[in-house]
Amino acid sequence: MKNLIQKYNIPGPRYTSYPTVPYWDKDGIAIDDWKHSTLKAFEESNDSEGISLYIHLPFCESLCTFCACHKRITKRHTVEEPYMDTVLKEWNLYCDLLVKQPKIKEIHLGGGTPTFFSSENLKKLINGIFKRAEKFKEFEFSYEGHPNHTTKEQLQTLYDLGARRNSFGIQDYDPVVQKAINRIQSFEQVKKVNDWSREIGYNSISHDLIFGLPFQTEKSIRSTIKNTIALKPDRIAYYSYAHVPWIKGVGQRGFDDNDLPKDDEKRHLYELGKQLFFENGYVEIGMDHFALKTDTLI
Numbered sequence: 259m260k261n262l263i264q265k266y267n268i269p270g271p272r273y274t275s276y277p278t279v280p281y282w283d284k285d286g287i288a289i290d291d292w293k294h295s296t297l298k299a300f301e302e303s304n305d306s307e308g309i310s311l312y313i314h315l316p317f318c319e320s321l322c323t324f325c326a327c328h329k330r331i332t333k334r335h336t337v338e339e340p341y342m343d344t345v346l347k348e349w350n351l352y353c354d355l356l357v358k359q360p361k362i363k364e365i366h367l368g369g370g371t372p373t374f375f376s377s378e379n380l381k382k383l384i385n386g387i388f389k390r391a392e393k394f395k396e397f398e399f400s401y402e403g404h405p406n407h408t409t410k411e412q413l414q415t416l417y418d419l420g421a422r423r424n425s426f427g428i429q430d431y432d433p434v435v436q437k438a439i440n441r442i443q444s445f446e447q448v449k450k451v452n453d454w455s456r457e458i459g460y461n462s463i464s465h466d467l468i469f470g471l472p473f474q475t476e477k478s479i480r481s482t483i484k485n486t487i488a489l490k491p492d493r494i495a496y497y498s499y500a501h502v503p504w505i506k507g508v509g510q511r512g513f514d515d516n517d518l519p520k521d522d523e524k525r526h527l528y529e530l531g532k533q534l535f536f537e538n539g540y541v542e543i544g545m546d547h548f549a550l551k552t553d554t555l556i
């Protein structure tokens with residue numbers, strides 16, 4: 259078992275790109291091929307099941323040193339408007355290409371930090387998308403929020419625009435781990451955004467945790483999971499930390515390889531997390547994902 263864990267304890271393709279990076283064609287894709295595959299996918303699904311949009315909102319106010327996502331760090335909120343205008347310009351290019359009005363089944367806002375953007379700009383984005391599209395009958399809208407940068411007004415605005423699910427990046431509550439990953443956020447702050455979401459009426463709140471971060475121990479993971487369960491999120495994502503310090507721009511050099519839990523220790527943190535979720539009323543619904551047994555959306 260130990261040999262197997264060591265053998266497969268290597269970075270894999272990241273889920274954030276499709277196709278995943280090893281399958282990218284280094285010569286790029288010709289514009290006509292791109293148009294052809296977009297149209298084909300659209301025609302196959304628009305009427306029968308609707309289409310889904312993922313919109314990347316890449317700005318964050320500070321850099322978490324574990325993060326390998328595509329993001330830009332800035333506190334200048336003047337970037338918001340030109341970014342939204344550019345996304346809507348791109349959406350119009352798609353709409354010009356498509357032969358019929360798109361029927362949108364799902365929208366997901368990811369990042370970066372979607373809640374970096376003001377309520378006004380989030381409204382502009384979603385209303386702009388629906389100027390040239392209609393909602394499919396079972397419409398779903400979800401987004402990611404940063405507990406330190408999400409206001410009640412943003413939660414309400416997104417709810418009014420149709421969002422019923424959100425997910426918050428928690429990662430770890432331990433102060434030593436939080437300092438190493440430069441992601442300082444208190445339990446009280448997380449509780450606040452969690453409670454507001456409930457009050458407003460969101461029917462699925464998810465918390466993202468990461469195992470394998472620097473300085474994590476069995477004790478710190480137990481305490482993080484205890485705090486998480488106290489807030490009863492409908493879903494918990496329990497991701498493995500991917501250490502990819504060679505990727506340009508990834509701020510992961512603030513800690514050393516020696517500060518990370520070793521392969522079998524990391525495996526133990528994963529098994530422990532799973533066991534604690536099961537003991538507290540969660541079931542596994544997919545790789546790294548758990549849901550409360552009472553979750554009506556399972």
Ligand code: SF4
Pocket residue numbers: 317318320321322325326327329369370371404427
């Ligand atoms: S983890 Fe999230 S908030 Fe932190 S830098 Fe990455 S995208 Fe931004």
